Amino acid sequence: xxxxxxxxxxxxxxxxxxxxxxxxxxxxxxxxxxxxxxxxxxxxxxxxxxxxxxxxxxxxxxxxxxxxxxxxxxxxxxxxxxxxxxxxxxxxxxxxxxxxxxxxxxxxxxxxxxxxxxxxxxxxxxxx
Ligand code: I3S
Numbered sequence: 001x002x003x004x005x006x007x008x009x010x011x012x013x014x015x016x017x018x019x020x021x022x023x024x025x026x027x028x029x030x031x032x033x034x035x036x037x038x039x040x041x042x043x044x045x046x047x048x049x050x051x052x053x054x055x056x057x058x059x060x061x062x063x064x065x066x067x068x069x070x071x072x073x074x075x076x077x078x079x080x081x082x083x084x085x086x087x088x089x090x091x092x093x094x095x096x097x098x099x100x101x102x103x104x105x106x107x108x109x110x111x112x113x114x115x116x117x118x119x120x121x122x123x124x125x126x127x128x
Contacts (some may be wrong), residue, residue, distance in 0.1 A: 014041040014117050019104040020048055023084070027098035034104075037067070041117055044125040046070040046093075070095055073125045077118045091115055 018039045021032045037048040047066035074096030084092060084102060089111040091103040105111040 013043070014114070015039060016110065016114075017105075018110075018114065019087075021102050022099065023102055024098065024100035032102075039103075039114075040066075041121060044072045044121055044128065046072055046118070070099065070101065071097065072118065072121050073128050075122055077115060077122065079115075091118070093118065 016039060017036060019034050020037045020039070021034045022030050023032060024030060035050065037050060040047045040049075046069065048068045048070075050067050070093070072093075072095070076094045078092050080090035080092040080102055084090065085104070087104050089105055089108050091111065091114065093101045093103055095101075103111075103114065105114070
């Protein structure tokens with residue numbers, strides 16, 4: 001068969017390593033668990049894999065399935081307030097489904113680029 005892997009043949013729009021934790025799931029607070037994740041922005045979807053992915057622009061090198069995906073449509077991003085985390089450069093991402101994530105990088109250039117990319121994606125897909 002010639003069925004394509006859902007991610008393999010679609011170029012990603014942005015990817016890199018970020019520190020990520022959920023803080024709320026389906027509207028319920030969950031315990032933080034900061035993890036370094038290979039992160040890919042593809043269309044209106046944000047995908048996370050454990051580990052650092054080997055520097056490929058294809059999700060997990062086309063090998064692994066994403067550990068977790070987030071639908072950005074109808075979501076929001078803002079800079080996290082100090083009470084959300086003691087870390088620097090933290091983005092708070094809220095989804096329409098009631099999941100909240102914190103996304104962080106020690107590098108302020110990196111995190112500023114992600115902030116812009118996430119905001120752009122959310123506004124681009126606002127009416128879907
Ligand atoms: O918001 P919190 O509860 O202060 O978050 C910290 C804790 O999750 C802590 O783990 P445990 O309390 O489960 O051992 C983490 O190690 C910290 O990183 C969390 O805080 P930051 O400020 O790093 O987001």
